[in-house]
Structures are given as structure tokens and as C-alpha cells.
Amino acid sequence: MENPAQSLAGGNTTPAIIKVGRAVEGAIALFLAILLALMVVAISWQVASRYLLNIPSMYSEEFLRFSLIWLGMIAAGYCFVGGRHMSLPLLIDVLPPVPQKILRFINSELSMIFGAILIWGGSTSFVANSKMLTPMTQIPVGWLQSVLIICGAMILIAETIRVLCQLGIVPRDPQAPAPTEGATFGQLAIATLIVAIFGACIVTLWQSDWMSEHVYSSLELTSTIVLFTTFVVFLIIGAPIAIGLAFAGVLTLGLQIDLDVMMPTVGETMFNGLDSFGFLALPFFILAGNIMNATGLARRLIDFAMLLGGRIPGSLWQTNVLANMLFGTLSGSGIASATAIGGIINPVAREKGYNMAMTTAVNAASAPSGMLIPPSGALIVYSLITGGGASIIALFMAGYLPGIIMGLSVMLVAYWYAKKHGYEAESDKPSRAETMRLFMRAAPSLMLVVIVISGILGGAFTAIEGSGIAVVYSLMLALVYRGLNLRKLFEILRDTSIVTGAILFLIAASTMMSWSMTFASIPETVRVLMTSVSDNFIVILLMINLILLVVGVFMDMSPAMLIFTPIFYPIVTELGVDPVHFGVILIYNLALGLVTPPVGTVLFVSCSISGEPISKVIGPLLPIFALQAAGLLLITFVPAISLALPTLFGL
Amino acid sequence: DTYRLATNVSDNSTAGQLLAEFAGAVAERTEGRVEFRMFNDGVLGDQGQYFQQIQRGVIDAGLVNSGTLENVASAVGVMNLPYVFRTSEEYAEVMTAPEVQQALFDATAEHNVVPLGFISSGFRSIYTTEPVESFEDIQGLKLRAIASPTYMEMLSLFGAVPTPLPFGELYAGLQQGIVDGAEGGLAGLYVAQFGEVAKYALLTNQTRLTDFVVTSNRFVESLDPADLEIVQEEFQKISLKSVEFSDASEAADLQKAVDEMGVQVIEVDTAPFIEAVRPMYENARADEAKRPLIEAIFAIENREF
Ligand code: NA
Ligand code: NA
Numbered sequence: 001m002e003n004p005a006q007s008l009a010g011g012n013t014t015p016a017i018i019k020v021g022r023a024v025e026g027a028i029a030l031f032l033a034i035l036l037a038l039m040v041v042a043i044s045w046q047v048a049s050r051y052l053l054n055i056p057s058m059y060s061e062e063f064l065r066f067s068l069i070w071l072g073m074i075a076a077g078y079c080f081v082g083g084r085h086m087s088l089p090l091l092i093d094v095l096p097p098v099p100q101k102i103l104r105f106i107n108s109e110l111s112m113i114f115g116a117i118l119i120w121g122g123s124t125s126f127v128a129n130s131k132m133l134t135p136m137t138q139i140p141v142g143w144l145q146s147v148l149i150i151c152g153a154m155i156l157i158a159e160t161i162r163v164l165c166q167l168g169i170v171p172r173d174p175q176a177p178a179p180t181e182g183a184t185f186g187q188l189a190i191a192t193l194i195v196a197i198f199g200a201c202i203v204t205l206w207q208s209d210w211m212s213e214h215v216y217s218s219l220e221l222t223s224t225i226v227l228f229t230t231f232v233v234f235l236i237i238g239a240p241i242a243i244g245l246a247f248a249g250v251l252t253l254g255l256q257i258d259l260d261v262m263m264p265t266v267g268e269t270m271f272n273g274l275d276s277f278g279f280l281a282l283p284f285f286i287l288a289g290n291i292m293n294a295t296g297l298a299r300r301l302i303d304f305a306m307l308l309g310g311r312i313p314g315s316l317w318q319t320n321v322l323a324n325m326l327f328g329t330l331s332g333s334g335i336a337s338a339t340a341i342g343g344i345i346n347p348v349a350r351e352k353g354y355n356m357a358m359t360t361a362v363n364a365a366s367a368p369s370g371m372l373i374p375p376s377g378a379l380i381v382y383s384l385i386t387g388g389g390a391s392i393i394a395l396f397m398a399g400y401l402p403g404i405i406m407g408l409s410v411m412l413v414a415y416w417y418a419k420k421h422g423y424e425a426e427s428d429k430p431s432r433a434e435t436m437r438l439f440m441r442a443a444p445s446l447m448l449v450v451i452v453i454s455g456i457l458g459g460a461f462t463a464i465e466g467s468g469i470a471v472v473y474s475l476m477l478a479l480v481y482r483g484l485n486l487r488k489l490f491e492i493l494r495d496t497s498i499v500t501g502a503i504l505f506l507i508a509a510s511t512m513m514s515w516s517m518t519f520a521s522i523p524e525t526v527r528v529l530m531t532s533v534s535d536n537f538i539v540i541l542l543m544i545n546l547i548l549l550v551v552g553v554f555m556d557m558s559p560a561m562l563i564f565t566p567i568f569y570p571i572v573t574e575l576g577v578d579p580v581h582f583g584v585i586l587i588y589n590l591a592l593g594l595v596t597p598p599v600g601t602v603l604f605v606s607c608s609i610s611g612e613p614i615s616k617v618i619g620p621l622l623p624i625f626a627l628q629a630a631g632l633l634l635i636t637f638v639p640a641i642s643l644a645l646p647t648l649f650g651l
Numbered sequence: 652d653t654y655r656l657a658t659n660v661s662d663n664s665t666a667g668q669l670l671a672e673f674a675g676a677v678a679e680r681t682e683g684r685v686e687f688r689m690f691n692d693g694v695l696g697d698q699g700q701y702f703q704q705i706q707r708g709v710i711d712a713g714l715v716n717s718g719t720l721e722n723v724a725s726a727v728g729v730m731n732l733p734y735v736f737r738t739s740e741e742y743a744e745v746m747t748a749p750e751v752q753q754a755l756f757d758a759t760a761e762h763n764v765v766p767l768g769f770i771s772s773g774f775r776s777i778y779t780t781e782p783v784e785s786f787e788d789i790q791g792l793k794l795r796a797i798a799s800p801t802y803m804e805m806l807s808l809f810g811a812v813p814t815p816l817p818f819g820e821l822y823a824g825l826q827q828g829i830v831d832g833a834e835g836g837l838a839g840l841y842v843a844q845f846g847e848v849a850k851y852a853l854l855t856n857q858t859r860l861t862d863f864v865v866t867s868n869r870f871v872e873s874l875d876p877a878d879l880e881i882v883q884e885e886f887q888k889i890s891l892k893s894v895e896f897s898d899a900s901e902a903a904d905l906q907k908a909v910d911e912m913g914v915q916v917i918e919v920d921t922a923p924f925i926e927a928v929r930p931m932y933e934n935a936r937a938d939e940a941k942r943p944l945i946e947a948i949f950a951i952e953n954r955e956f
Contacts, residue, residue: 050793050814050829054791054793054812055812056793056812056813056814056815058803058813058815061798061815061817062798125703128703128706128707129703131723131761131762132699132702132703132722132723133722133723134722135718135722135798135799135800136798136799136800136803136815138800141699141703257709261707261708261709262709264703264707265704265707265709268700268703268704269696269700272696272697272700275700277817278817278819383819384819387692387693387818387819388817388818388819388820388821388822388843391822391823392820392823393823393827456823456827457827458827458828459824459827459828459829460829461829462816462820462823462824462829463820463823464820515695515696518690518694518695519655519695521688523694566694651826
């Protein structure tokens with residue numbers, strides 16, 4: 001089928017409208033990059049002014065907190081432009097072309113509706129909260145919340161342009177990341193009709209006496225059903241997961257509050273969901289990892305890992321796992337690790353004739369170990385959710401052994417697989433000189449973890465500030481190795497912002513959803529239910545692990561952590577489980593979820609790097625997953641694995 | 652009907668216990684017509700966040716302290732001034748005075764909330780990881796301060812170095828030496844276990860961060876006048892009780908920190924501290940919004956400055 005947009009764009013002259021579009025996108029990207037760079041400066045200043053100059057800065061914390069929200073919200077809007085938000089295109093991919101196009105239109109329209117909700121709510125908040133000032137900088141909170149309007153407008157505009165492109169009214173930019181296929185006005189009309197009919201049905205039902213009676217008599221049950229039905233429906237139709245979470249929250253809240261007050265509540269709870277100093281660790285650790293990667297430091301880590309990995313059968317796999325664990329000491333992101341290490345290992349593995357499905361599985365299953373091996377943003381976020389009940393530095397120490405167990409499980413399966421299929425070790429014992437040489441090459445990057453951990457233990461900076469120090473250190477290395485120019489730095493800052501935006505938007509949407517759950521008293525009901533089943537902590541922990549494993553299949557780590565920590569944390573601590581130990585269980589468990597389809601971001605990334613379809617990777621993943629799950633049981637019922645190190649350091 | 656009451660404190664804190672008592676009494680006297688469902692531990696957000704929902708009538712009531720309220724109504728800042736209350740008796744007398752309560756109503760009325768009353772949360776002092784005995788000893792110490800210009804200024808005037816640090820990071824901050832101490836309620840030494848690392852409790856008693864319960868206009872309008880009266884009466888009871896109750900539970904927790912963690916309690920001459928913060932009173936008097944309240948309070952306390 002001839003696509004008018006493509007033929008138009010295929011000419012020699014670029015249409016003006018595309019030039020304008022690119023200019024706007026470029027401006028937004030520049031804004032994001034500059035903001036992120038300023039945040040690095042601010043957190044460095046915060047540490048330096050306190051530790052070196054003894055005049056602690058009063059305003060940097062607030063600046064950083066609100067910058068993060070703006071960065072996240074605007075980058076999230078930007079992600080809609082490129083269709084970069086995570087979704088689950090299972091159903092949409094198997095549909096014939098016409099229904100597929102209709103479904104895409106439906107998804108666009110749903111996103112637009114949510115954009116409109118943000119604009120509506122954001123405008124109300126802007127006015128209502130303009131008299132409330134932030135404590136230190138004395139900026140009206142309403143002004144800060146205007147970012148909701150900006151984000152909503154970006155969603156609305158991005159989706160409108162997408163629809164117009166599909167209709168061929170606006171030419172498609174041939175450089176745009178996501179392909180758009182031509183569609184007809186008739187298909188758009190059908191999509192709009194479906195959305196309108198469903199919308200009308202829901203509004204009517206929500207306002208009916210029948211519904212309000214149900215809400216009144218059994219609020220928790222009704223809300224739970226609405227919540228999960230909405231989420232699952234949105235997941236199935238392939239809408240961005242964040243949009244699914246958001247609508248689940250909106251419809252649950254809609255059961256209990258009037259539309260006009262609900263709109264600002266939706267926006268404010270999303271805004272508040274990002275208002276946490278600890279979330280700064282997410283972009284900063286990702287940024288540090290990306291800088292390290294861009295300057296060729298990942299390569300040095302792999303060479304170093306090969307010293308040991310090369311002597312074990314299935315050498316490249318062993319090396320991949322070890323390098324992922326080493327990379328984990330630079331970055332708290334499974335995605336960054338899978339990209340950096342997998343990106344280098346995969347081409348070599350293909351050349352040497354390694355089974356690529358197994359290669360992909362190994363990379364995916366070992367990449368999340370870096371979320372347990374410190375420093376780790378995930379552990380920081382958990383500590384914050386517990387209100388400091390589990391200290392960050394104790395969690396850092398507790399994460400080492402479980403992170404290594406996660407990696408070792410992969411190495412064991414890889415060894416067994418290699419033996420069975422006749423893969424041999426690639427190298428002999430290296431000479432001492434060679435070992436020394438490779439160690440010295442990797443040492444500067446390995447120093448990062450030493451600097452961060454000793455800086456925290458020594459009182460120079462907090463664990464969260466440590467993420468900023470990691471960025472500064474990796475920048476210094478990049479300068480020394482001359483691996484970075486301004487152009488490349490801009491690209492790294494931009495890409496980090498975009499990845500962060502996608503994650504933060506998920507966090508914001510899931511906070512809003514969990515707020516609506518709390519508002520309907522669902523967590524309280526779950527707590528009562530669980531403790532009525534048993535008060536034996538072994539049974540409870542098993543139950544929690546099972547629930548989390550199931551949840552992890554469908555949900556990404558941050559939303560799952562945000563939703564379930566507040567539910568489970570009080571139950572287990574009351575039963576005497578150590579908060580630090582529980583944090584390790586939780587994150588280990590959810591890290592496994594990053595690799596299980598349908599929603600497994602690390603698996604997605606690993607597959608897209610190797611080009612293997614998910615369906616082929618699941619086979620080799622199963623034994624790894626089984627062994628890692630056994631490791632989970634071990635960690636759950638032998639607290640010493642987690643607590644020995646923190647106890648040793650007196651934390 | 653069931654109404655949502657949001658707090659950011661735990662069930663077993665002073666305010667948490669008193670509010671549970673209040674909710675029980677109200678439910679009983681109204682025969683279930685007014686039931687409060689508690690949302691403790693900040694599950695509906697922090698104070699500034701649920702305050703926005705109370706203004707809108709989405710949440711019915713919530714606990715907000717004078718620090719949070721100061722960001723909305725600057726007059727309330729007077730209550731956050733150090734040594735504006737020098738004893739618990741002075742505090743109780745001021746907080747129950749009709750003119751002070753009226754001033755509070757006036758300050759919050761334009762923000763679409765109705766204050767129900769106050770709950771005392773005891774005096775705040777200073778605790779450190781290094782031995783201290785006097786005003787001189789805290790000169791140059793890095794003390795963790797809550798994010799409030801008033802508190803930052805106060806600690807600067809004391810000669811300390813006010814250091815912002817999130818509450819969740821305070822324990823590690825004391826332990827690793829990011830800060831030398833903190834400004835806060837001494838019960839925290841036991842409740843939040845800061846006493847494991849900060850062994851010196853200096854009885855400076857500089858401020859009383861007061862908690863207020865505010866309700867939405869919608870809540871007040873939805874209640875039968877007789878029921879509203881019951882709600883107000885029952886709140887008055889816990890309000891009055893809270894002054895003694897918070898002092899007693901604060902003292903009990905501090906005693907536990909002394910017995911179980913070896914914390915040392917140090918009496919200190921507060922005169923130099925009071926003298927140091929005098930400029931803050933002058934600034935408050937120069938502020939149109941704050942002058943009436945500070946003058947009313949000083950009149951009740953019978954003091955010049
Ligand atoms: Na890590
Ligand atoms: Na998953």
C-alpha cells in the first residue's frame with residue numbers, strides 16, 4: 001500500500017512542517033539535557049558546600065527535588081512524541097492490519113484523554129495552590145504544578161500529530177523512531193465511536209444508583225475489581241503501561257469523588273509521586289553508567305571479567321554474567337547493564353557461533369543483579385518508602401551476597417548448558433602480568449564503587465548524593481580518557497533524561513493508582529486478609545514472595561515496589577522480619593520480574609540488542625529462572641545472607 | 652458516615668493515640684453518624700500534599716503542623732518562633748486563648764479549611780553525637796534542621812551550622828558524621844533510635860511545633876449542627892489533654908533512651924539562646940501579617956520581648 005506521507009517525505013526537499021517539528025523536538029531535548037546537567041552541578045555543590053566549605057546550601061535540595069519532577073514530566077511528554085513509553089504489543093501484533101490500525105487509533109485517543117485530564121487538573125491546581133509556598137525557595141506550589149499542563153499538552157499534541165500522520169494529512173518524518181502506517185478516516189471514525197461508546201457507558205454506569213450502592217456497601221471489593229479490570233484491559237489493547245495504570249487510578253477514584261475535584265487530585269498525586277529526593281538516584285546512576293559506557297569503560301570491564309570467565313566452559317556467557325555484576329557496581333540499572341555489556345558480548349558470541357537465544361537469556365537474567373549490588377537506586381527507593389526504617393547504607397551492604405547469588409545462578413546454568421552442548425573454555429590461566437595489566441585497565445572504573453561506598457561510610461555525602469558523585473567521577477574519567485566531546489555529552493544527557501522520563505512517568509502513574517487504592521482502603525483489607533490466613537512468618541513470607549513473583553510478571557519494578565511495599569512492610573515488620581532483610585527479598589524478587597514476559601523491561605532490551613524473538617528466549621530462561629527462584633527461597637529463609645555484612649560493619 | 656482523617660504520624664505517636672481516642676468518642680456519642688477512618692503514616696501523602704486535598708474536600712480532615720501551615724498562612728509562623736513559649740503552662744495558656752484561636756481561624760479561612768484545634772507535640776531541643784554542655788559548645792556544630800527558613804535562621808543565630816537533611820537519612824547522617832547533631836523532639840532519641848548514635852540530649856526547649864487538625868468546608872457543611880458540636884467538644888478534650896500527655900510521653904521516651912541507650916540528659920542555661928534569637932522577634936513585629944499575633948501572645952505571657 002502506498003503511504004502518501006512516506007512518498008512526500010521521500011523527496012529531496014524536507015517539508016517545512018517536518019523542519020518545525022524537528023526544531024521543537026531539538027529544543028525540548030536541549031532543555032532536558034541542560035536541566036539534567038544543572039542537577040549534577042547542584043548536587044555536587046550540595047556535597048562540596050557542606051563537606052568542604054562547611055556552609056551547607058539551603059536551597060539545593062528543593063531545587064533538585066523540583067527539577068527532578070520537571071525533568072520527569074517533560075521527558076515523559078517527550079516520550080509520547082517518539083512512542084517511547086513501554087507497552088505490551090502482544091495482541092496488537094497478531095491482529096490483521098485493519099483492526100490493528102483501529103486499535104492504534106484507540107490507544108492514541110486514550111492517551112489524548114489522559115493528556116486532557118492532566119491539562120484540566122493542572123490548571124485547577126495552578127490556581128488553587130498558588131497561595132501555598134514551598135518552605136525554602138518560597139515558590140508557589142501551583143506554579144511548580146504547571147508542569148502537569150505542559151506534560152498534558154505534549155501528550156495531546158504528540159498523539160494528535162501521530163493520528164494526522166497516519167491519516168496522511170501531515171507528512172511523516174522519515175527520521176522518526178516509530179513507524180506509522182497509513183490509515184483511513186473510516187478507521188479513525190470507528191475507533192472514535194468505540195472510545196465514545198465505552199466512555200459513555202462508563203460515565204453512565206459510574207453515576208448509576210446501582211453502582212453507588214455497590215460502592216457504598218463494599219468499597220474495597222468494587223474498587224479492586226475496577227482497578228484490575230481497567231489495568232488488564234489497557235494492557236491487552238497495548239496502551240502504554242503508564243496510561244493503563246493511570247486510568248486504573250482515575251476510574252477507581254471516579255467511584256468516590258466528583259469529576260471536577262477528581263481532575264486536580266489525579267494531577268497532584270502524580271506530581272507528589274515524584275516529589276522525593278531519593279528518586280534523584282535513578283537518573284544519576286543511569287547517567288553515570290551511560291558515561292562509563294560511552295567512554296569505553298564497559299569494554300575494559302569485560303576484558304577483566306574474561307580473566308575468570310574465559311576459563312569456564314561457555315566462556316562468553318560466564319564473562320557476560322561477571323561483567324554485568326561488575327557493571328552493577330557502576331550503575332543501579334538493569335537496563336543500562338544489559339545494554340552496555342550485552343551490546344559488546346552479543347556480536348562476539350554470534351561470530352563464535354554461540355547459541356543466541358541462550359546468550360540473550362544469560363544477559364537478561366544477570367543484568368538485574370546490579371540492582372542488588374550497590375550502589376543501587378532500587379535499594380534507595382525502598383529505603384525511602386519505609387520512611388528510613390531500613391537505612392540505605394545497611395541495604396547497600398545487604399545487597400552484595402544476594403546480588404552475587406543471582407549472578408552465580410546464571411553462571412551455573414550456563415556451565416551446565418555449555419557442558420551439555422560441548423562449549424569449551426576459551427582461554428587458559430592468564431599470566432600474572434596479563435592479569436595485572438587487565439586489572440589496571442579496569443581499576444579506574446572499579447574505583448567508583450570504592451569512592452561511593454567509602455564516601456558514604458566516611459560521612460562525606462549521603463547515599464543519594466553518592467549517585468551525583470558517581471556522575472562526577474565518571475565525567476572525570478571520561479575527561480582523562482578523552483572519550484567525550486560536547487556533542488556526545490549532550491546525547492548522553494538527552495538519552496538519560498528520556499529513559500528517566502519513561503521510568504518516572506510509570507512511577508507517577510503508579511503512585512496515583514496506589515493513592516486511589518489507599519483512598520479505597522484496599523491495602524488495609526489485604527493486610528487483614530493476609531494476617532487472618534496465618535500469623536506464621538514463614539507462611540506469610542512465602543505468600544508475599546508468591547504474590548510478588550506473580551506481580552513481577554505483569555509489572556515493572558518501581559511501580560510494583562511503590563504499590564506493594566506499603567502493604568507488606570507493616571505486616572512483616574510486625575512479625576519480626578528485619579526491614580533490611582525484607583528489602584532485599586523484595587528487590588531480588590522484583591528483579592526476577594524484570595526478566596519475565598510480558599512486562600520485562602530488561603528482557604525487552606536484551607532481545608532488542610540480540611535481535612532474538614522473546615518466544616525463543618523463554619526456553620533457555622526457564623532453568624535459570626528456576627535456580628534464581630531457589631536462590632530467592634534461600635535468601636528469604638536465611639536472613640544471615642543479607643544481614644551478615646551490615647552486622648559486620650555495625651550498621 | 653465515614654470521614655477520612657489523614658496524618659503523617661504513626662498509630663502509637665502522641666497525636667496518633669489522641670486522635671484514635673477522639674475518633675472513638677465521636678463515633679460513640681454520634682451513634683455512628685460520624686466515623687473517622689484514620690490514614691496514618693502518610694499513606695495519603697505528606698502534610699502539604701493532603702492539605703491540598705482537604706482544601707478541595709476530597710479528604711475530610713488532616714493533621715498539619717504549624718510549620719506546614721506557615722507556608723500557607725504566614726501569620727502562623729509566629730508560633731514557630733523559638734522561645735515564644737518558654738514553659739508548658741505558657742503554651743497551654745496561649746493556645747487556648749480566644750484571641751489566638753480567632754487569629755488562627757482568620758489566617759486559614761481564605762484557604763478553604765476550618766481548623767478544629769491543636770494537639771501539642773512537646774518541646775523540641777538539640778541532641779548531638781559529641782559532648783555538649785552550654786551555648787558555647789554548640790558553636791559551629793552542624794545540626795540537622797527541618798526545611799524551614801525559621802528553623803534555619805534560629806540555628807544560625809544559635810551559632811550552629813543549620814544543615815538540611817531528609818528525616819529518613821538522619822540516622823545514617825548522625826552515624827556517619829554528616830551532621831554532628833540535630834534539632835528535634837527528644838522522644839526521637841528512643842522512638843527513631845537516634846539515641847544509639849547521638850548520646851547527648853541538651854534541654855534547650857526552644858520550640859513547640861504544634862499540630863493542628865484542619866477539616867474541609869465540605870465536612871463542616873455536611874454535618875448536623877449537633878454532631879458538629881460533639882466533634883468540636885471531643886476535640887477540645889484531647890486538645891487540653893495533649894499538653895500534659897505529650898510532655899509526659901516525651902519524658903517517658905527520653906527516660907527509655909537514657910536507660911536503654913545510655914543517652915545523657917543535660918540541663919542548660921537557656922538565657923543566651925533566648926538572647927540570640929531576639930532579632931527574629933523584631934523581624935516578626937515588622938511584618939504586617941505577624942505583628943497582631945505576636946503582640947497578642949506576648950500580652951498573654953506578660954513579656955516585653
Ligand atoms: Na548497582
Ligand atoms: Na515481568
